[in-house]
Amino acid sequence: MAIDFETANEHRGSPCAVGMTKVIDGHIADTWGTLIQPPAGLRVFNPFNIAIHGITAADVVSAPGWKAALADIVAFTDGLPLVAHNAGFDMSVIRAACDADGMAWPELRYTCSQVVARRTWKLLSYSLPYCADAAGVAFADHHNAGADATAAAEVMLAALRSAETTSLDSLLDGHRIRWGWMTTAGEWLGSHYRGHNARPRKPLPDANPNADPDGALYGATVCLTGKLSSMTRDEAFRTLAEVGAQPAENVTKSTDILVSASQSRLRPGDTLSGKAKKAQALLQSGQDIEVIDEDEFLRRLHC
Incomplete structure (x- = not known):
């Protein structure tokens, strides 16, 4: 079961759309x-978010609230495990909206x-369009929640085929990826790669040593x-340092x-920028480096 949320603003508890795609026996069986309507107090639609997904406050006036939407989400899930592209974001939307x-x-x-996808393909970017392309999936409507959910489902199906298995448990075990979960008792664990070559979990020079070591950017040179549309470069550098990352002016090894x-x-x-072309050259030479857009950057800042 694949799921994707879009949010009204930078707060994770402001879902304004959800799309879901059900997979049964290796085939897409249903979509919903x-x-x-985001929770009260979180209904301001940020222009940056509107530019990403095109949804406005007027569009959700008659939409169900979070309580009703979550009931429908759980009913459609019907006990199946969920898949999301950048699940840290989508699962945090559920938790924050409930809170x-x-x-x-x-x-x-x-x-x-x-x-x-990171364990299946070697890509310049692991944004959904790049992963869908690697999976051989036609995908042109990024940030439409329904289209994104279907693309995420197709990416997982392609990864299963690449691993020559039909079992998600077998796929995750083979790639040393743990299941994530959340409970009604308010406990949760993210779904992460747990292999021997995972990024070292220690802060870089000048980065905040007290940042969350499970953060998506912790220990990374960025x-x-x-x-940026959402903040100045100085603000971005300060925020990166706060989450345990090291900001950098130039692309290097x-x-x-x-x-x-x-x-x-x-x-x-x-067409790639000069720095992105350099990143691509480094990737082709064997370096682990990734290019992400601003939307993905903002998501990872809070994962």
Whole structure:
């Protein structure tokens, strides 16, 4: 079962749309989705988010609230494990929206198609369009929740075929990826790669040594290119340091991630910036380096 959320603003508890794609016996069996009225107090639609997904406050006036939407999500899930592309984001939406509405979290088990893709293919970017392209899937409607959920499902199906298995348990075990889960008691664990070559979990020089070591950017050297829409470069550098990352001005052999702000929606075949071309050359020479767009950057800052 694949799931994708879009949010009204930078707060994770502001879901404004959800899309779901059900997979049975290796085939897409059903899809479902709805617009959502975000919880009270979190209904401001940020222009940056609107530019990403095109949903406005007027679109959700008659949409179900979070309590009703979550009931439908759980019913459609029907006990199946969930898959999301960058599951850290989508699962945090569920937790934060429940917290905002004073509700218990649902009991869920989940994994991440982005984490699986990293173990399956060697790509310049692990954004959903790049992963869908690697999976041989036609995908042109990124940030439509329903389309994103279906693309995530297709990526996982392609990864299963690549691993020559039909079992998600077998796929995750083979790639040393743990299941994530959340409980009604307010406990949760993320779905992460647990292999021997995982990124060292220690802060870099000048980074916050007290940052969350499970954060998506903790321990990474991050370079920016282009002008961010959501914050100044100085603000981005300060925020990176706060989450345990090391900001950098240039792409070098120590760079882990390049944020390409000039390309708000990275897609295969795009004309790359100079820094992105350098990142691509480093990738081809064997370095582990990734290019992400601004939306993905903002998601990872809080994962």
